Amino acid sequence: MARTSQRAPLTADRVLQAALALVDRDGVDELSMRKLAKELGFEVMSLYNHVANKDEVLAGIADLVAAEIEPPEAAPKRRGKAAWKAGIRHTVLSARDAFHRHPWVVPIWPAVASGPHRLRFMEALLRSLRTAGFAPADAYHGYHALMMHVLGFTLQEQRFDFGEGGVVAAASRFLDQFEGEEFPYLIEHMHQHVDAPTHQDDFEVVLDILLDGLDRLRGPG
């Protein structure tokens, strides 16, 4: 019967999948152990047989997002002075896509524990840089520059996602209180945001600045 499948035994996996669905749908602020249990058709305390606590749930769903990131190609097909860029570019864009699909993960990303998928992604990106010829110190800079760009970009971008509470609405509400002449450049900037609903190009322009800059750091090769 439907009820039997509804009550398939709880597993850590089912808990995390349900949490991911809930958070993708309602946002991370709406996740509570009680709601999650209700969604699964169990009582709250049943969850604690499969996950230690709420932090573990958050770390778990963050790692499900990490699992969606495609690692850089291990063996690039074409060789050339900047062949390394293609693989890195691919994985960074993939990370951007994953964060874009699950924007709630960005603010909690630094706070939650790193799971296996995330550690494997970090390893793959670092290996890519090092085998491309970056010295350890430059791979260190490159890794951070790229990750910060992805995280920072998505963090920034979120502000424009919610209609009423978004920065555009809030700022224009605020700007109304001032003479129209006090913030001309900010107003110009807001219009650019409103006019460009997707910021993919914006993301890639800066990504290419970073990749070119890193290439120069790497030295002639």
Place this chain on the structure above:
Amino acid sequence: MARTSQRAPLTADRVLQAALALVDRDGVDELSMRKLAKELGFEVMSLYNHVANKDEVLAGIADLVAAEIEPPEAAPKRRGKAAWKAGIRHTVLSARDAFHRHPWVVPIWPAVASGPHRLRFMEALLRSLRTAGFAPADAYHGYHALMMHVLGFTLQEQRFDFGEGGVVAAASRFLDQFEGEEFPYLIEHMHQHVDAPTHQDDFEVVLDILLDGLDRLRGPG
């Protein structure tokens, strides 16, 4: 008497200052209206005579952080092909310092409403870029690249601030479960983090990559 000064009448300002002190001391997760009221020597509901709700408190203290950011110099002293960089560099480093002093603000930065200080900072940074000769579209990219760098960097950096819960401890705990050979590059990276307790140089290396890249975007001048 001491009691009188302790019970100086509540104001929105006093509420925000106490909230900032509490959050700087204990972290943003520890902020509750009840604790905040107790800290001030009033009952919870008294706060609501001066602030609308908790979101307004968060927006208020975020704007206090924004107030600490020094705007770019309006009139740079020395002229030259990249004179614009000095002013921008100054304000970006100042923003990095402010976020570094108040790291809890980074994850909530995109979620809270923009206050007057933040809007003035945004305006000043955008004006700097535009008057340096950037076309509107390039000022748009430059603004985001710089802000993302600051936000992303501080977000990333936070992970290494808390001893036990930090990524180093968590990752090394996790890595213990694997053969030591599976994550050689990640282990190298972790050591670099542990060896460099401050990431100021790291921040500036990438900042200069961005500034140089933006300068090229701006075209010959």
Place this chain on the structure above:
DNA sequence: ACCTGAACACCGTTCAAGT
């Protein structure tokens, strides 16, 4: 105008009890 107490609708998590 400002402060307060009780109340409501929530949280995460512990612990003892069931099967």
Place this chain on the structure above:
DNA sequence: ACCTGAACACCGTTCAAGT
């Protein structure tokens, strides 16, 4: 081994009552 109910120590916020 897994599920549950009651209980504890918290939340933010509404509302009516005080001064």
